[in-house]
Amino acid sequence: MDNEFRCGYITIVGRPNVGKSTLLNSLLDQKISITSRKPQTTRWHILGIKSEKNHQAIYVDTPGLLDNKNNALTRHMRKEVLNSLDRVDVVVFVIESLIWTKEDEFVLDLLGKQQTPVILVINKIDKIKNKDKLLPFMEMLSKTGKFTDVIPMSASKKINMQELERSVLSRLPRAAAEYPEDQLTDRNERFYAGEFIREKLMRQLGDEIPYRMAVTVEEFRLKNNLLHIDAVIWVEKEGQKRIIIGKDGIGLKKAGTSARKDMEVMFGHRVHLQTRVKVKKKWTDDMKAVKQFGYIN
């Protein structure tokens, strides 16, 4: 590569749970995007901006693409992905170990409509027991002719990260930086306060509630060197509220403590966190509520 400055957008796509957000965090060496084993952990597109001497790579993490669920919230999520594919220089398409599913096929079909180069990342190779199967799997996917590169890696164990970065950088256009070099993301601290709470609850809760849960931050105020944060956790039913709060309030307390620790690391201040749980019936089906909870600008 030459010395001319390069800058461009790289969208990370794939079905839920393959490790897209983990990949973004590993690339940036920071927690930019929350992660969990549940679909819908990522509900917005989130930028992770990596600036170095000769380039600025603007990564875009996106919600997982699914073809079946259909309500106001999932329609918004799908739009987030499609919009982020609009003016992008490179697509990083993530799949998981030796698995190729109907949902992966669905994502690939969507990408087929674009001219943008697609790098296929086979993530979670640390989970592959029979390594002999990796090469034939990679060859099979290379042969489809749909990918400019096929890279096996592990986002959580940081295996082969440089190879991915090299491949990405070589495809960025020559352009000036779009963001100041010390800016890491397009999201503010208030946003992260809500996201960290949602992450802890997503990880803690059973299967159904996470899709019915949203977090809004009502107050975010620095006073006497202490950040006062007041958050509301929204669910759709009284029963869900009881589950989140837990016996003697233990569930909510545990999530709050853990979220507060993440906030203190990111914000560099001590945090006083207050959380409440409120019910808003069928909000995931209600475009107005989806908007009100910050999912649409």
Ligand code: GDP
């Ligand atoms: P996303 O829905 O695609 O954004 O996936 P996440 O980044 O939220 O990750 C989903 C789950 O996969 C989390 O529990 C991660 O810890 C896990 N994970 C991500 N990358 C790897 C990896 O390289 N190896 C293993 N073993 N687990 C991973």
Ligand code: MG
């Ligand atoms: Mg994610």
